[in-house]
Amino acid sequence: MPQFFLNKRLVILLVSIIVLVALIGFSLSGRKDVTWPEQFTKDTVGLVQATFHEPAQFVAGFFQNLDDLKGTYKENETLKSRLSQYMQLEANVSKLEDENEKLRTILKKKTSLDDYDPVQATVIARNPDRWDDVIVIDKGTNNGIQKDMAVITSAGLIGKVKNASAFTSTVQLLSSSERVNRISVIVQAGGKNVYGVVEGYDPDTKDLIVRRIPNTEKLKVGQKVISSGLGGIFPRGLLVGKVTKFEPDQYGLTQKAYVKPSTDLYDLDHVMVAKRSAVIPDDKTNIDGQEGGN
Numbered sequence: 642m643p644q645f646f647l648n649k650r651l652v653i654l655l656v657s658i659i660v661l662v663a664l665i666g667f668s669l670s671g672r673k674d675v676t677w678p679e680q681f682t683k684d685t686v687g688l689v690q691a692t693f694h695e696p697a698q699f700v701a702g703f704f705q706n707l708d709d710l711k712g713t714y715k716e717n718e719t720l721k722s723r724l725s726q727y728m729q730l731e732a733n734v735s736k737l738e739d740e741n742e743k744l745r746t747i748l749k750k751k752t753s754l755d756d757y758d759p760v761q762a763t764v765i766a767r768n769p770d771r772w773d774d775v776i777v778i779d780k781g782t783n784n785g786i787q788k789d790m791a792v793i794t795s796a797g798l799i800g801k802v803k804n805a806s807a808f809t810s811t812v813q814l815l816s817s818s819e820r821v822n823r824i825s826v827i828v829q830a831g832g833k834n835v836y837g838v839v840e841g842y843d844p845d846t847k848d849l850i851v852r853r854i855p856n857t858e859k860l861k862v863g864q865k866v867i868s869s870g871l872g873g874i875f876p877r878g879l880l881v882g883k884v885t886k887f888e889p890d891q892y893g894l895t896q897k898a899y900v901k902p903s904t905d906l907y908d909l910d911h912v913m914v915a916k917r918s919a920v921i922p923d924d925k926t927n928i929d930g931q932e933g934g935n
Contacts, residue, residue: 757791757876759913760784765809767909773816773844776800776909781808789874791915797880797903798824798868802914810914815849815881816842816906825872826851826881828898829865830858836869837898839881847906848885848899856896860887866900876915 762784766777780786782805790802792812801824803813813822828835828851835858841850851866864884870877882900890897 758916759793760786760916762792762810762912762914764909764912773842773906774814774818775803776812776814778810778812778912778914779808780914781806781810783807785916786810786914787916791868791875791879793879793913793915794904794909794911796905797882798875799902799904799906799909799912801874812912814906815839815902816844816847818842824875824881825869826866827869828854828858828860828884829867830860831864833858835860836871839900843899846885846899848901849882851898851900852890852895854887854890854896854898856889856894858896860884860896860898862886866898879915 760780762778762780764776765779768775778792786802786805788802788804791798792800792802798815800812800814800817800822803811805811813819815822815824822839824839826837826839828837835854837851837854839849840852842848843850849866854860862884866881866884868875868877868879868881880903882902885899885901887896887898889895
């Protein structure tokens with residue numbers, strides 16, 4: 642027997658190739674029906690595919706959903722961050738607009754102050770325990786600020802300089818409870834000037850109390866109250882507020898008026914210190930926050 646047929650591996654390989662070629666040729670023939678082995682193989686493969694297809698798709702979809710959820714979470718965090726930035730920006734814009742409007746009003750007021758030199762200042766501190774008493778501003782003696790100078794806003798008088806250091810000053814508000822906080826004022830009573838003195842503050846009604854008004858004077862609600870300028874410190878004509886009510890004072894010899902301040906003393910940020918142009922004699926006793934009368 643030839644040596645070729647003695648090699649079993651070669652014989653098996655040759656037979657396999659012949660069978661494979663025959664199967665290929667048989668498969669490529671124009672048969673309408675498939676054999677049972679082919680049917681069995683197709684059914685088996687189809688069953689396996691049907692069995693594992695749905696779970697595989699579910700697992701793949703699950704991980705895809707996780708990726709999408711993770712991406713959505715990151716996008717949500719980014720949007721939240723941007724929304725927070727937008728809200729902060731909106732708050733800053735609103736604050737700047739309010740500040741700009743107040744500064745514009747101050748500039749307009751500044752052009753009409755012909756009897757004193759205004760020094761613009763900013764409120765930098767306010768003690769919660771003494772909210773109605775004092776504020777601290779960022780101007781001091783280096784800017785020409787001195788004790789007892791009037792402090793105003795664009796709306797009117799708010800108080801006076803209590804003390805001043807080189808770079809800051811403490812301002813005593815009209816609403817201060819200190820008894821020495823007195824200011825000479827005029828009630829504009831229908832073309833007639835009626836004089837009085839601010840000598841107190843009602844924390845319940847948030848009104849200033851003007852005393853020493855002659856009992857013979859006829860007051861009306863809504864009449865304006867301005868600084869008299871007679872105290873030697875404050876310029877004349879600074880708006881203090883409007884009369885809300887009036888009544889007889891103690892013993893009925895005089896009357897007192899309640900005055901709503903023209904400026905919101907609770908919310909203060911930009912102010913001006915009025916450096917009076919007129920020269921005040923050193924020996925003059927004044928009533929604008931000091932002792933004496935006028």
